[in-house]
Amino acid sequence: MARLGSSVDVAVIGAGPYGLSLTAHLRSRGVEHRIFGESMGPWKSNMPSGMLLKSYPWASSLSDPRLEFTARTYCTERALPYHDELMPLPLSRFVEYGEAFQARYAPNVERKTLTALEPGPAGFRASFADGETVDARRVVVAVGLYPFKHLPPEAEHLPADLCSHSGEYGPIESLRGKKVIVVGAGSSATDLAALLHEQGVPVSLVTRASYLNFACRPRPRALFERIAAPMSGIGNGWTTAACAKYPQLIRLLNQDLRVRLANSKIHGPSSSAFMKDRVVGKIPLLLGRAIQGFETRNGKVALDLVADDGNSRQPLLADHVIFATGYKIDITRLAFLNESLLNRICRVERAPLLSAHYESSVPGLHFIGPVAANSFGPVCRFVYGASHPARHLAHYLSAVPPRIRPTTKLKTVESTVLS
Incomplete structure (x- = not known):
């Protein structure tokens, strides 16, 4: 009730x-x-x-x-x-x-x-x-x-025991003993693939991108670099820095420009620099592969992969597919x-x-x-x-005038940090 x-x-x-x-x-x-x-x-x-x-x-x-x-x-x-x-x-x-x-x-x-x-x-x-x-x-x-969470339309018909989104994982124990394919090119894909590999789960990574984009390892930047591309909380560069600091000004731009900035390729799929050594050379990478279709076979999922040239086809079979598709x-x-x-x-x-x-x-x-x-x-x-x-x-x-003023005033936050 x-x-x-x-x-x-x-x-x-x-x-x-x-x-x-x-x-x-x-x-x-x-x-x-x-x-x-x-x-x-x-x-x-x-x-x-x-x-x-x-x-x-x-x-x-x-x-x-x-x-x-x-x-x-x-x-x-x-x-x-x-x-x-x-x-x-x-x-x-x-x-x-x-x-x-x-x-x-x-x-x-x-x-x-x-x-x-x-x-x-x-x-x-x-x-x-x-x-x-x-x-x-x-x-x-x-x-x-x-x-x-976004799944490709073709994957929506697959049962939950064969297909999931990367955003559904905290613990990954349910994947132990299974052959897994991770689809995607961003940090969710590479991080999850690396963690599965390091816990003994056979895993491959599939992406239509022709290469994986890893950030450069952080290092002290020279003065010229800091002037040419100032650092901000969401990346480096003058445009990015303006977006990070002045969202109220961004709101005043015309709609098309705002949307382009919000979805800029600068903030597209990329991975942490610290993950590169845990992925490259450790996990089978199928780059430049588009998924043409899915089907289930005897409790497994089969992916039909096509290379960039459109001619080379490759079937891939797994117990489970994780879509790190953003x-x-x-x-x-x-x-x-x-x-x-x-x-x-x-x-x-x-x-x-x-x-x-x-x-x-x-x-x-x-x-x-x-x-x-x-x-x-x-x-x-x-x-x-x-x-x-x-x-x-x-x-x-x-x-804004409150609906009803509280009978007791809320206390301001104490300055002591709780341990």
């Missing part, structure tokens, strides 16, 4: 880097809110712990109001290996850091699954899997990439969105068109994170981008 009567000024949906950062800033400003989701959910449950972050460690910090609890601070206080640029940040350490951030800045995270969001008397009514309904004047959706933003895949809300949301290529306040065409409904990239540029696709909406929205929402 639904539990009625709960109400709040702002409901934050999602407890990843964007949701946690926003909550840290909302708490600092005393904005009445609730945050729902699993803290660092897909990061700790849907990615193997041996993976490495592609971003510089210095650009992998969540955003707190005083910029005091960075990934570097976390590692330094615990005497953990760390360097801003010259060594990668392991996924497991990033998750530990994110959970420490949550314990300090967002202790109010509620582990609830949103099942429906629809118009309500206060603005919106959110229904959760545990039966509670919450009326909220404003809703901020910060769900990350996980709902937008994500495609499409808000119709957010199953909790009520149809009437969906129909009112103006879109830019299936992503919501957003105002300067990250607000959709439905008043009070905001989107932050990768789903905002077509409006604010590629920085939204990176952890580094979490600070922009966190600061902007906290300032904006604190200036």
